[in-house]
Amino acid sequence: MQRYLMTRIIQSILLMLGVIVLVFFMIRLTGDPARLMVPRDATPEQVEVFRETMGFNRPLAVQFLDYLTGIFQGDFGDSLNFRQPTLELIQERLPGTIELAVAAMLLAIVVAVPLGILGGTSPGSFVDSIGRSVGLFGQVIPNFWLALILILVFGVQLGWFPTFGRDSPTSIVLPAIALGLATMGQLLRLTRSAVLEIRNEDYIRTARSKGLSPRKIAVWHVSRNASLALISVIGVAFTYLLGGSVYIETIFAWPGLGNLLDQAIRARDFPLVQSIAIVIAGFAILMSLATDIMYGVIDPRIRYG
């Protein structure tokens, strides 16, 4: 286990370094980062001054080392638009994004797992057809469109929930539904097929032939083995929710990272864009590390594999 842990941690650190390199060079893809960040109507002199202050005229290697040492000291650079360290801005917005992602994930799990288990244990039943429709909806309905429809129906016409901001406790309801539907569908399909598959396993037949009640089989054998498949997907899905909230946060004016990213892009505030990309990727890497560790703890086949 220790060896498996060490390898995964080292891999994650290397991956994080790789992401920093990638993001650093992405900003320079057009060849001239100064031009990219100044307003479109800037004069050549203004661009030159900007290049000077940002240090873009120095050799690339020097710029990169500078950027990297900055990051290790917790200095991700300053936002051009807010004139404030980007990390401070991100720290302000991170709780909003995490809150929304957790709410969406809980909603998805609460609906998907029971429906998936019921559907998987009795395929073709009424509950199963409801579950399958939810699964399909999650796959085909774009979340930004769903967000607009939810605002129209539950915000404007029925007036049940606020349609923007994060001021009242019910503010989170509509964004969480819009963000969670795709994950709900994904988890539902996964749970259903995992249960279907497990039903045919030898150990289920053994359990049945030794006279265990169907309820006991469902709880002890099916659920436990289906949860293995779920854990691996929930980590990935959570990452998707963190990144996928760009549209949803923008539409609902939810004060989170996605909304901040949208603002930063509109203002050509690329130092902020860079920092947000690195922080979100960092989260994704941590999440996948945590998933793998958890998986290794639960399933001994993984850690010795």
Add this chain to the structure above:
Amino acid sequence: MGQATPSVPLDDFYEEPTWRSRLKYIGRLLRRDKSGMLGMTLFILIVLAAVFAPVVAPHDPLDQNLRAAKQAPAWNEGGSWEYPLGTDNLGRDMFSRIIYGTRVSLTVGFFGVLIAASLGILGGLLAGYKGGRIDSTIMGGVNLILAIPYLVLVVVLAAILGRSLIIVILIFGVTDSPIFARVTRGEVLRIRESGYVESAVSIGARTSRIIFDHIAPNLVGPLVVLATFEMSAMIFYEAGLSFLGLSVPPSVPSWGNMLTQGRKFLNIYPWIAIYPGVAIAVTALAFNLLGDWLRDVLDPRLRRSRK
């Protein structure tokens, strides 16, 4: 059980399948699966709409008729069949714009997947078959790109590189190729360990023969299925990028651009935002049903378990 041994060699009964017999076979498979049939029908309709957009669309998608602006769909109060799905804030025909929007979505989906699949399959084949240092280099790059949440990666790249159809296609093509590489590599590794490749090697088959006769045919199924789903995903992401103002220029009638327009008038003229979304959902539905059907048909293991 009482079966007579055929007195004639079976080869005499085997006919090389013709295109007609193949189509007949596909038709038979489709009739057996209603959702596959629905997916295929929708898919054909969508492709036809894109190809024959000038014929199908009753109006020019860019034509502004300010006197008929913000007109409701035909079945609502104040609507007329002149503009079946109503008009937008500039009096452009929603129905014609949606028909033309099919072109943008399908172009991005098709060429995006074409590039992604070409790059990915090449990388995956190299990594899976050569192994060693080539494998770890390619898969390192693949894992690196996959480490960044896809939407964030695409949004940032589009913001840096600017708005145009070709750039959007290139971004999707490059960023989506790791998925194809990963699947190809996985399949190559699985197939390489299989009994029939081992026996081909043991009777002295050449590497090229093993790759083209034994490995390639087994790759087609999973990759076609993956391509179908990725096309649907790209249509989603293109609309999303348009929605954030990062895809094709606002003058182009794309579904995402129409949604952005509609969002501003959501409370008063909701149809401007509703119908482009329906178009996206129906297209995604078509690709997903088609993908599910293809998976069932192309994966013989699944086919057996369905019977």
